[in-house]
Amino acid sequence: MKDNKIIKYIICVVVAIIAMIFLNFVLDSYKVRVLNLCFIYIILGLSMNLINGFTGLFSLGHAGFMAIGAYTVAILTMTPEMKEMNYYMKPMVSFLQQINMPFIVALIIGGLLAALFGFLIGAPVLKLTDDYLAIATLGFSEIIRVVIINLQSVTNGALGLKGIPQKTNQFFVKLLRDIFGISLSHSINLLWAGIGAIITIVFMFLLMKGSYGKAFKAIREDEIAARSMGVNLFKHKVMSFTIGSFLAGIGGGLLAVSLGTIDPTLFKFSLTWNIILIVVLGGMGNINGTIISAIVVTIAMEALRFLDEPLNLGFIQTPALPGLRMVVFSIILMTVIIFKKDNVLKSTLVKVRGRYAKN
Amino acid sequence: MLKIDNVTMRFGGVVAVNQFSAKIDPGEIVGLIGPNGAGKTTVFNMVTGVYKPTSGDIIFTPNGTSQSIINLRPDQIAQIGICRTFQNIRLFKELTVLDNVFIGSHLRLKSGIFSSVLRLPNYTKQEKAMYEKAKYLLEKVGLYEEKDEKSFSLPYGKQRRLEIARALATDPKLLLLDEPAAGMNPQETQELMEFIENIKEEFDLTIFLIEHHMEVVMGICDRIYVLDQGAHIADGDPLEIQNNPKVIEAYLGVD
Ligand SMILES: Nc1ncnc2c1ncn2[C@@H]1O[C@H](COP(=O)(O)OP(=O)(O)OP(=O)(O)O)[C@@H](O)[C@H]1O
Ligand SMILES: [Mg+2]
Numbered sequence: 132m133k134d135n136k137i138i139k140y141i142i143c144v145v146v147a148i149i150a151m152i153f154l155n156f157v158l159d160s161y162k163v164r165v166l167n168l169c170f171i172y173i174i175l176g177l178s179m180n181l182i183n184g185f186t187g188l189f190s191l192g193h194a195g196f197m198a199i200g201a202y203t204v205a206i207l208t209m210t211p212e213m214k215e216m217n218y219y220m221k222p223m224v225s226f227l228q229q230i231n232m233p234f235i236v237a238l239i240i241g242g243l244l245a246a247l248f249g250f251l252i253g254a255p256v257l258k259l260t261d262d263y264l265a266i267a268t269l270g271f272s273e274i275i276r277v278v279i280i281n282l283q284s285v286t287n288g289a290l291g292l293k294g295i296p297q298k299t300n301q302f303f304v305k306l307l308r309d310i311f312g313i314s315l316s317h318s319i320n321l322l323w324a325g326i327g328a329i330i331t332i333v334f335m336f337l338l339m340k341g342s343y344g345k346a347f348k349a350i351r352e353d354e355i356a357a358r359s360m361g362v363n364l365f366k367h368k369v370m371s372f373t374i375g376s377f378l379a380g381i382g383g384g385l386l387a388v389s390l391g392t393i394d395p396t397l398f399k400f401s402l403t404w405n406i407i408l409i410v411v412l413g414g415m416g417n418i419n420g421t422i423i424s425a426i427v428v429t430i431a432m433e434a435l436r437f438l439d440e441p442l443n444l445g446f447i448q449t450p451a452l453p454g455l456r457m458v459v460f461s462i463i464l465m466t467v468i469i470f471k472k473d474n475v476l477k478s479t480l481v482k483v484r485g486r487y488a489k490n
Numbered sequence: 491m492l493k494i495d496n497v498t499m500r501f502g503g504v505v506a507v508n509q510f511s512a513k514i515d516p517g518e519i520v521g522l523i524g525p526n527g528a529g530k531t532t533v534f535n536m537v538t539g540v541y542k543p544t545s546g547d548i549i550f551t552p553n554g555t556s557q558s559i560i561n562l563r564p565d566q567i568a569q570i571g572i573c574r575t576f577q578n579i580r581l582f583k584e585l586t587v588l589d590n591v592f593i594g595s596h597l598r599l600k601s602g603i604f605s606s607v608l609r610l611p612n613y614t615k616q617e618k619a620m621y622e623k624a625k626y627l628l629e630k631v632g633l634y635e636e637k638d639e640k641s642f643s644l645p646y647g648k649q650r651r652l653e654i655a656r657a658l659a660t661d662p663k664l665l666l667l668d669e670p671a672a673g674m675n676p677q678e679t680q681e682l683m684e685f686i687e688n689i690k691e692e693f694d695l696t697i698f699l700i701e702h703h704m705e706v707v708m709g710i711c712d713r714i715y716v717l718d719q720g721a722h723i724a725d726g727d728p729l730e731i732q733n734n735p736k737v738i739e740a741y742l743g744v745d
Contacts, residue, residue, distance in 0.1 A: 334607060337606075337607045337608075337609065338603075338606070338607050341606035341607065341609070341613070341617065342592070342593075342596050342599050342606055342613075342617060342620065343596075343603045343606050343607075344606075345585070345589055345592060345593050345596070346593060346596050348582065348584070348585055348589075349582045349585065349593045349596075352581075352582035352583055352584055352585060353580050353581070353582055353583075355540070355564075355576075355580060356576065356580035356581070356582065357582075357593075358563070358564040358565045358568075359538055359540070359564050359565075359568060359573070359574055359576075359580075360565075360568060360573070360593060360594050360596070360597065360656060360657070360659075360660055361565045361568030361569050361573075361594075361596070361597025361660050362565055362593070362596060362597065363563075363565045364565065370603055374603075
């Protein structure tokens with residue numbers, strides 16, 4: 132009975148991976164990119180939901196942890212020649228200049244560094260009361276940005292990094308060529324983000340099924356009761372926060388590869404806001420909801436891209452309004468929050484609908 | 491088992507508990523009574539580490555060795571064997587009845603978070619035992635049928651019993667019950683008294699309880715402490731307390 136279930140899950144995962152390879156062949160590169168973003172936002176949404184939704188902490192630092200992951204991956208995977216081209220204002224410190232690692236190693240290092248920072252920020256703050264966590268994490272993610280801008284010989288400052296290697300699956304490409312005789316013009320871009328998303332989803336389900344996940348939820352429900360039942364609040368909060376930071380770093384690293392170009396402006400608060408949007412829409416503490424809303428938000432974000440461009444409404448021509456997309460999204464978010472919280476509004480709406488339906 | 495030694499708890503200008511002492515022996519059921527605002531819950535909060543006494547000491551002797559517990563955190567105190575219920579029920583509302591009790595035994599888990607995620611055998615074995623125990627305790631308090639319901643959906647009396655089951659899951663030596671019979675009807679109260687005596691025997695507990703229902707206090711307590719406005723005014727067995735003029739005065743508010 133139980134073994135059957137596990138086999139079912141394994142089959143699901145295998146099918147998903149095969150589907151990804153297949154999609155990578157049939158979809159055009161734009162669609163692959165959007166799908167890739169969906170996977171990345173699933174990871175990011177779940178990581179924030181672990182901290183904010185499941186454990187009831189209030190962290191606003193996702194962009195900072197993502198920046199750490201993204202810059203780590205970029206710096207560790209770019210070739211020395213690429214780096215030389217990028218760092219024309221100020222040369223890179225030479226030992227970093229020479230480093231060139233396989234993508235997956237760099238990604239894991241990026242995640243671990245983000246986790247380390249998560250621990251270093253979380254530990255002092257969470258020891259007090261987590262009201263300060265929001266402020267501390269918000270401050271941290273701004274500080275990280277300022278550090279990145281000023282640490283020019285490491286991060287190339289405000290110029291950003293271009294030409295981050297996107298062919299991250301040389302191993303698979305070789306495997307396919309040598310064993311199946313299939314040669315690919317472009318790499319299997321989806322695979323890492325897809326595997327990352329699957330691992331994150333499975334990880335979250337298993338974590339929440341177990342005793343630690345339930346202790347996280349207990350902390351969210353009632354801290355005083357949780358600690359009186361012997362749950363070490365500090366230890367559990369730090370665990371949740373550090374794991375969440377790790378996953379945020381992984382998401383950031385994958386994002387860097389998917390974009391190919393990063394710079395400090397990418398990691399402003401609006402990036403954290405996107406993820407908050409996903410978590411709130413999907414439901415605090417809801418894994419399935421987060422997966423769905425990550426996909427919906429990512430696709431909608433692409434589909435509504437026209438809002439940022441000059442609009443021709445027939446009778447009026449508006450100039451380009453960069454940011455209009457986010458305004459629309461924020462309005463959607465607020466509406467959702469109001470409707471979720473305020474049942475009065477909901478029931479009024481039902482009544483109004485009922486009246487019009489009758490007449 | 492527990493020795494409360496001259497503790498005082500001051501909140502700003504308010505002296506909630508004033509130089510209170512008490513001693514509880516292993517296997518006893520000891521009551522703590524007093525009018526509203528007397529400082530009873532504050533005594534519990536000090537024993538469970540929620541508040542640190544302004545002065546005085548609290549000594550816990552679970553098995554021969556004594557230790558002062560005033561500098562321990564609440565979770566450490568639960569770890570060494572003191573657990574409690576709350577006057578204003580504090581369940582994990584959104585979690586199921588079963589999970590509420592399950593979490594009670596999380597503190598005895600000997601596996602790390604990654605063993606739990608990877609579901610390594612040493613973890614799953616413990617998890618299975620934790621669930622078995624939770625189910626057993628639910629049967630004991632008569633909530634097995636409701637095990638998959640969310641805890642907030644239970645009626646009041648059942649929520650109180652669930653709190654006791656959750657506290658028992660932590661394997662306490664000393665159990666503190668803050669008004670366990672509050673909001674219960676006479677029949678439920680009667681059942682509760684039998685239940686308390688029953689778990690005391692089965693789990694080899696020492697019990698310290700706050701209660702306003704006099705029939706409960708007089709019915710099951712071996713000894714009783716009386717607090718009034720933070721100060722100890724009497725202690726003794728139920729008969730002595732019932733006939734103590736100071737106690738009658740405090741309760742009737744005679745000057
Ligand atoms: N955290 C706190 N801060 C300030 N005052 C407090 C605090 N906790 C309790 N008190 C005060 O201490 C006094 C005793 O409160 P406590 O809750 O211990 O009374 P009690 O005997 O449990 O009463 P009841 O029968 O109503 O439960 C009250 O005057 C209360 O207002
Ligand atoms: Mg009280």
